[in-house]
Amino acid sequence: MTELDKRTHERTFVRTFFTTPTAVEGEDDSAKMLEGAAGLSGMEAPDVWVPDNEDATAPNMRDEGAQNIIDVVSEHGADYPGEIHPRVVWHRDSPSTRYQGFQRMLEIADPENGAIEHIDGFVVPEVGDIDDWKKADEFLTIIENEYGFDEGSIKMSVIIESGQSELGMEKLRDEMGKPTNNLERLFMLVIGEVDYTKDARAITPTGALPAWPELRHNTSRAASAAGLISVDGPYDDIRDVEGYRERMTDNQAKGMLGIWSLTPGQVVEANKSALPPAEGYWLLDADGREVELESVDGVEVYDGDRVSLEETDGGYVLSVGTDDLELDEDELTQELLDLLDYVPSMDDIVDSMEEFEAAKEAGKGAIAMTQAATVEIDGVQVDISSDRMWDEATYQALQTPITLFQDVYENRPDQHEGLAELYSEDVVERAMDVGN
Amino acid sequence: MTELDKRTHERTFVRTFFTTPTAVEGEDDSAKMLEGAAGLSGMEAPDVWVPDNEDATAPNMRDEGAQNIIDVVSEHGADYPGEIHPRVVWHRDSPSTRYQGFQRMLEIADPENGAIEHIDGFVVPEVGDIDDWKKADEFLTIIENEYGFDEGSIKMSVIIESGQSELGMEKLRDEMGKPTNNLERLFMLVIGEVDYTKDARAITPTGALPAWPELRHNTSRAASAAGLISVDGPYDDIRDVEGYRERMTDNQAKGMLGIWSLTPGQVVEANKSALPPAEGYWLLDADGREVELESVDGVEVYDGDRVSLEETDGGYVLSVGTDDLELDEDELTQELLDLLDYVPSMDDIVDSMEEFEAAKEAGKGAIAMTQAATVEIDGVQVDISSDRMWDEATYQALQTPITLFQDVYENRPDQHEGLAELYSEDVVERAMDVGN
Amino acid sequence: MTELDKRTHERTFVRTFFTTPTAVEGEDDSAKMLEGAAGLSGMEAPDVWVPDNEDATAPNMRDEGAQNIIDVVSEHGADYPGEIHPRVVWHRDSPSTRYQGFQRMLEIADPENGAIEHIDGFVVPEVGDIDDWKKADEFLTIIENEYGFDEGSIKMSVIIESGQSELGMEKLRDEMGKPTNNLERLFMLVIGEVDYTKDARAITPTGALPAWPELRHNTSRAASAAGLISVDGPYDDIRDVEGYRERMTDNQAKGMLGIWSLTPGQVVEANKSALPPAEGYWLLDADGREVELESVDGVEVYDGDRVSLEETDGGYVLSVGTDDLELDEDELTQELLDLLDYVPSMDDIVDSMEEFEAAKEAGKGAIAMTQAATVEIDGVQVDISSDRMWDEATYQALQTPITLFQDVYENRPDQHEGLAELYSEDVVERAMDVGN
Incomplete structure (x- = not known):
């Protein structure tokens, strides 16, 4: 057939x-x-x-x-x-x-x-x-x-x-x-x-x-x-x-x-x-516009005018566009989680896939992948952390950029140098190895 | 067949x-x-x-x-x-x-x-x-x-x-x-x-x-x-x-x-x-973001910062985001009508359907349904009112949530209590009756 | 067949x-x-x-x-x-x-x-x-x-x-x-x-x-x-x-x-x-809202509050919504080109088609069509100019409004007067002639 x-x-x-x-x-x-x-x-x-x-x-x-x-x-x-x-x-x-x-x-x-x-x-x-x-x-x-x-x-x-x-x-x-x-x-x-x-x-x-x-x-x-x-x-x-x-x-x-x-x-x-970036980064939904945060000494910094954050006596005021929200710490973390998204690097994706493969080997069908960061807006720093469940289907659906990478690597030796410039050699090697 | x-x-x-x-x-x-x-x-x-x-x-x-x-x-x-x-x-x-x-x-x-x-x-x-x-x-x-x-x-x-x-x-x-x-x-x-x-x-x-x-x-x-x-x-x-x-x-x-x-x-x-809400409410298109107005003593109040309204000598200034519009009363009403939308309650929908059914009985093929409200922005109150024509096709297209409700009510006696908590018993009874 | x-x-x-x-x-x-x-x-x-x-x-x-x-x-x-x-x-x-x-x-x-x-x-x-x-x-x-x-x-x-x-x-x-x-x-x-x-x-x-x-x-x-x-x-x-x-x-x-x-x-x-406008005009993407510029003595003027422009010592500050960009002249021109779009008039379209037809006659397969304007924001004037390549496929894809016009003109003599009011007689005549 x-x-x-x-x-x-x-x-x-x-x-x-x-x-x-x-x-x-x-x-x-x-x-x-x-x-x-x-x-x-x-x-x-x-x-x-x-x-x-x-x-x-x-x-x-x-x-x-x-x-x-x-x-x-x-x-x-x-x-x-x-x-x-x-x-x-x-x-x-x-x-x-x-x-x-x-x-x-x-x-x-x-x-x-x-x-x-x-x-x-x-x-x-x-x-x-x-x-x-x-x-x-x-x-x-x-x-x-x-x-x-x-x-x-x-x-x-x-x-x-x-x-x-x-x-x-x-x-x-x-x-x-x-x-x-x-x-x-x-x-x-x-x-x-x-x-x-x-x-x-x-x-x-x-x-x-x-x-x-x-x-x-x-x-x-x-x-x-x-x-x-x-x-x-x-x-x-x-x-x-x-x-x-x-x-x-x-x-x-x-x-x-x-x-x-x-x-x-x-x-x-x-x-x-379609290849994942060499470095992962955070995106902030700044009043309808997606803005990439700048990573400074391990802190993810937003320095635009569309979102602002102020610490007050009781808690925080988060302003998005012309809206002002008065929030306590938990609410602030929650609100920021809704506005933030992480774009994983090639390295991150390979890491997660390896982690899931090891878990599967150990008999687990689903594991939580955690993404944590310290975010800074107007000088105020907030720690956030979010979990995502990975099961076999998630693993396979998120595998596409890696499969693409492997297809490229196998068929285009002339690009090995270009890819090595983009990613470290270690990442390339692990990316070729994962998922097989 | x-x-x-x-x-x-x-x-x-x-x-x-x-x-x-x-x-x-x-x-x-x-x-x-x-x-x-x-x-x-x-x-x-x-x-x-x-x-x-x-x-x-x-x-x-x-x-x-x-x-x-x-x-x-x-x-x-x-x-x-x-x-x-x-x-x-x-x-x-x-x-x-x-x-x-x-x-x-x-x-x-x-x-x-x-x-x-x-x-x-x-x-x-x-x-x-x-x-x-x-x-x-x-x-x-x-x-x-x-x-x-x-x-x-x-x-x-x-x-x-x-x-x-x-x-x-x-x-x-x-x-x-x-x-x-x-x-x-x-x-x-x-x-x-x-x-x-x-x-x-x-x-x-x-x-x-x-x-x-x-x-x-x-x-x-x-x-x-x-x-x-x-x-x-x-x-x-x-x-x-x-x-x-x-x-x-x-x-x-x-x-x-x-x-x-x-x-x-x-x-x-x-x-x-998919069931209609227990209470109807107004939505305001606040510079691209839909905001629900708060109903206070029969007045629909907007208290955000994205839209503001001021009474002037000659008329009004309506500000949406960073745009300022100078309007007379008619223009203001018109402009607000364009920005406002009403989400009908279960009660409202049943009312309209009953009204249309009565009109049809009386030989009318189409009637105007009126929706009126007093809207307040920055303390300024404005009366608005809009008509919508209902004919047989409108009636049937808008009947879906009621048909859904009836299907649920008939097949899920275990939810009668939950539904009665959501809507009044009178509304439930009329909703089961309409459209048959 | x-x-x-x-x-x-x-x-x-x-x-x-x-x-x-x-x-x-x-x-x-x-x-x-x-x-x-x-x-x-x-x-x-x-x-x-x-x-x-x-x-x-x-x-x-x-x-x-x-x-x-x-x-x-x-x-x-x-x-x-x-x-x-x-x-x-x-x-x-x-x-x-x-x-x-x-x-x-x-x-x-x-x-x-x-x-x-x-x-x-x-x-x-x-x-x-x-x-x-x-x-x-x-x-x-x-x-x-x-x-x-x-x-x-x-x-x-x-x-x-x-x-x-x-x-x-x-x-x-x-x-x-x-x-x-x-x-x-x-x-x-x-x-x-x-x-x-x-x-x-x-x-x-x-x-x-x-x-x-x-x-x-x-x-x-x-x-x-x-x-x-x-x-x-x-x-x-x-x-x-x-x-x-x-x-x-x-x-x-x-x-x-x-x-x-x-x-x-x-x-x-x-x-x-679906007919092209009698007069062409420029559109500005004003922080997510398309605004038509007003043509005043050959200058295209924006007079809203969503975009502002200021000349500084070293260059310019262009503000879009709550974002401020410091730009030199080239960057400003480039940024404005990204925000601006031209809606061609019937006359413009007929012009471009005639120009392409002449070029084709002369053996050229593709030519650049230039669109230039002086744009004014907050009193600051900037000259911009953009090229678009036209080849046979572009020509044919952009011909649709003219083909529509010709179909209308041939089949609806009762609209000749209305069309003559909308466009000049010269434009109508050339529009009937082009593309055949």
């Missing part, structure tokens, strides 16, 4: 999906950008590199672009640290575009051209409902047969950029595994928000892209149900690192751990973003 | 789903917790009690747990005021776990053991897509046949804790009613967020569970389409009563009226939460 | 869905409201007028109402500027209601009655799953055959007011185009939130309707996938123009460009709402 919801490809996580134009007009060498991208490594190199022979490349440059893919990948592909998945043209509404996509894949995959051995799969944009996905799958089956590859050995990823394909994702479990297709080759479900917005005819006053939370949930859910990997679309505002990070945090809470990157800078951010 | 979307089981509402470990190691009597829970009644007793022979019970204690269920339920089940639905082990990916689940159900349901006559159904966790649900359904059919029960008489509820089963819920209307299954036995769709989070590989910085709004919508929708009852998963932070209430309010706006309870305290909260 | 996701009816956009009771008791002339509505034109006339022989009309008046539809539409229908789609009774659970709906459609569509030539289709409420939609479709096929109309020539729109029909929408692409139905007649998917709330048994403390964001996403998605038009349900609080506008903005970001209107005033608002 095939278990459709098990991720069966080598990589079970993709953090970064980095696109590069395949041919740029007006340069001496139209493959310059492709060559530059092929040389990336370490934190600047994505998990999946996508030589983009569709939207990023002008239509009249795409024949040249296909040849550039062949040239660059055959030369540099052997040393490339991530997977390589070129994007070709495709459209649910256009048989001629689909035929062009087939021809380009046929050419790029020709073993005589020397690129296909370094290529992991193809990215098919603008798919329609599931029967349209099968057309692309069938072309890949023909290509595999033509060149003597195993059926299903070329991975296929699709871009979800229409309501049609959003609905199509719900049928994967019904269609994968049927004898007349090889849809098990599917690898990533990638969102294309710009075209999705066009297809949906959505309008925002400023022209900004809608947030599409339901689309992201549905894509993550489909990936989970069919053993695939979900990836969010591009974040246009390259300057806005904070916004890119917030989007990734929001995605991660939906189970969508991958995101498109448009620059090596975005690749670095996205490669790190 | 069967109408799949009609709730055909006795209870059409479930507010509370309370789990108890079936066997705890290291106690003199491993069934102690089970016996304690079996003795609950009134507001502390849930609508559905779940002796939990899965996650809450250590794997090596589950055989003993199954026997404990038999012993405790056969002894106390006759007097138990709610329904009893033991949870057994199951997993979409493990035939051995499924077979173990079947064996435990077979044993618990054996009429010679004396428990099954008090058991209403079983809870099946970790189901996969709809074909996996059918496997559990088939085992129950075999059990019913083996012991001479009517086919479909043992209810089945599932825990939705994977993308697979979330998608499976969408197929219920296609699959229920087919001659080869007895899926009409389905009763509750319960969310299991911890395992869902694991399955989705979702990550939050603090390790808190994601809110999963789309999952909750989809579960409520599936329940509504297939005549089932939707129940949200556990709320871990037992201390946080306010947070538990907020979650229930959010769920109720999605049509999900049931929730998991981990303690008798949570059961009390959840048993009351 | 039929392309199911192409909107094949004359109108590809519907902004407004305006219902009128078909017979009101106690008036001299029970058709008075119908006659009033039939006389509307210009911005007060909706894109789709719905003589409502269901919920808006008392059950005992519906026979008379059906006759009124015939009388009023046969007399005034030829001059009516929008489409006419009467709503008849229907219910997924009641064969007698469905049969009544059939009989009323049969009567209204009788060519001898002179109304059908002005009627574009029927609105069918309270549909169930897709097989229930087919029953209504079949009645229309019989009616078409009976009167010698082309099969599929009478459009059909449905009201989504149950979880069942919400799920039904997902099957449209599987069912449309089958030889045994004429579901290609489908035109609008309209949400009915009041009855949906009842069906979902949802409860809110104040009795306000839940926001149902997922339902709106799913409806818009289904419309997009099946070439239909999605329309949101009624907004009850007629006084609350601001709230109505906010709802429409929220809908538009979901691709739902149509909304129910209960009064000619709401029709005017909704007819304008």
Whole structure:
């Protein structure tokens, strides 16, 4: 029996999906950008590199672009640290575009051209409902047969950029595994928000892209149900690192751990973003805004104006925004516990997992993990401490960042140095060891 | 014709789903917790009690747990005021776990053991897509046949804790009613967020569970389409009563009226939460934060700092946060109306329903319901009054809490006393009378 | 091949869905409201007028109402500027209601009655799953055959007011185009939130309707996938123009460009709402609240209290709420750019589209669009400027309001005057020209 919801490809996580134009007009060498991208490594190199022979490349440059893919990948592909998945043209509404996509894949995959051995799969944009996905799958089956590859050995990823394909994702479990297709080759479900917005005819006053939370949930859910990997679309505002990070945090809470990157800078951010921080820290809900406390000599200090704390005769006055609360010590501790949250470091997570594993070994099914701190607001220090129960399910649900880390560490030796800079070697070693 | 979307089981509402470990190691009597829970009644007793022979019970204690269920339920089940639905082990990916689940159900349901006559159904966790649900359904059919029960008489509820089963819920209307299954036995769709989070590989910085709004919508929708009852998963932070209430309010706006309870305290909260309050009250949107006004001698008083009001020569200055608005009396009334909302009491709702019923009797299709109050901010009093049109559709949509109340009153005589303490006897009587 | 996701009816956009009771008791002339509505034109006339022989009309008046539809539409229908789609009774659970709906459609569509030539289709409420939609479709096929109309020539729109029909929408692409139905007649998917709330048994403390964001996403998605038009349900609080506008903005970001209107005033608002403003303006995120800046002699002025700016020796202090930031000029510009957003006018959008079209003509695939302004806070002026990359996909995604405008202009000559009042004639002309 095939278990459709098990991720069966080598990589079970993709953090970064980095696109590069395949041919740029007006340069001496139209493959310059492709060559530059092929040389990336370490934190600047994505998990999946996508030589983009569709939207990023002008239509009249795409024949040249296909040849550039062949040239660059055959030369540099052997040393490339991530997977390589070129994007070709495709459209649910256009048989001629689909035929062009087939021809380009046929050419790029020709073993005589020397690129296909370094290529992991193809990215098919603008798919329609599931029967349209099968057309692309069938072309890949023909290509595999033509060149003597195993059926299903070329991975296929699709871009979800229409309501049609959003609905199509719900049928994967019904269609994968049927004898007349090889849809098990599917690898990533990638969102294309710009075209999705066009297809949906959505309008925002400023022209900004809608947030599409339901689309992201549905894509993550489909990936989970069919053993695939979900990836969010591009974040246009390259300057806005904070916004890119917030989007990734929001995605991660939906189970969508991958995101498109448009620059090596975005690749670095996205490669790190789902990994736990090197240092844990406390967050204070300061009247609706989350503020990170500064750790000073073991005391967690808030020095903003949105929350203030004063010691009085009888107790304390805690002011949040324009609200003043008169509290005794217990009430203050309780109130602060409600406003505070701890973001654990990699080290903290590994510690907790080890502690739970030891407890399980000793026959305990659940243990309390304690988090304590001294918090300082306006010079007043308060000790707080909170417990969280861990059982097997908690343990497994909180294990995801570690499993991700392990997948990265095993598959990306080129990032070992970058990871060692981020975390201590001891933490890396323990993180590789825990949970197995 | 069967109408799949009609709730055909006795209870059409479930507010509370309370789990108890079936066997705890290291106690003199491993069934102690089970016996304690079996003795609950009134507001502390849930609508559905779940002796939990899965996650809450250590794997090596589950055989003993199954026997404990038999012993405790056969002894106390006759007097138990709610329904009893033991949870057994199951997993979409493990035939051995499924077979173990079947064996435990077979044993618990054996009429010679004396428990099954008090058991209403079983809870099946970790189901996969709809074909996996059918496997559990088939085992129950075999059990019913083996012991001479009517086919479909043992209810089945599932825990939705994977993308697979979330998608499976969408197929219920296609699959229920087919001659080869007895899926009409389905009763509750319960969310299991911890395992869902694991399955989705979702990550939050603090390790808190994601809110999963789309999952909750989809579960409520599936329940509504297939005549089932939707129940949200556990709320871990037992201390946080306010947070538990907020979650229930959010769920109720999605049509999900049931929730998991981990303690008798949570059961009390959840048993009351969808019922209208005994006293109505006004809410003020105080610069983005909802604040309940205090009713003092018929005047609704706001005494916070986020909104202030001052009478001037020409009119008024209303300050909301850092914004100051200069208004005349009409503008002030209008502005306050926008900021104020009334939460009706049980009495208010019954009143309005009676008024609408009388109007309908008199041949009117729509009437205006008026809500008036005197509001005081910073010592300044303002009279406000707003109308809301009620027609048949409004009447029916607003009837849900009353229908819930009636379902509770009819099925839970043990709560009559608790309800009489909450509302006056007159209100209870009229609430039982209205809408029939 | 039929392309199911192409909107094949004359109108590809519907902004407004305006219902009128078909017979009101106690008036001299029970058709008075119908006659009033039939006389509307210009911005007060909706894109789709719905003589409502269901919920808006008392059950005992519906026979008379059906006759009124015939009388009023046969007399005034030829001059009516929008489409006419009467709503008849229907219910997924009641064969007698469905049969009544059939009989009323049969009567209204009788060519001898002179109304059908002005009627574009029927609105069918309270549909169930897709097989229930087919029953209504079949009645229309019989009616078409009976009167010698082309099969599929009478459009059909449905009201989504149950979880069942919400799920039904997902099957449209599987069912449309089958030889045994004429579901290609489908035109609008309209949400009915009041009855949906009842069906979902949802409860809110104040009795306000839940926001149902997922339902709106799913409806818009289904419309997009099946070439239909999605329309949101009624907004009850007629006084609350601001709230109505906010709802429409929220809908538009979901691709739902149509909304129910209960009064000619709401029709005017909704007819304008998805169209770009006549004048562009800047928005400031003032501590979580979006505030429109006032344009004074080319300077964009903020004069609220939530954000303040002061020039100091070394640089600037920018205060947002209770946070004070000390910044140099570059940091200030950057910080302000993050807080500011520009809402382009119709003129701006047409300009940008023309600019991109010219660049494309000249062989460029992507160009930067610059938005610059002088912003004034507390008397301090700051120049800001931001770039946005436009490529083909951006161009197409941002084209929607212009495509909508063109659809309106072509189909609603009665609104030319209203549109000319809103925009200059030059802008209208260029807007009709761009993008073709």
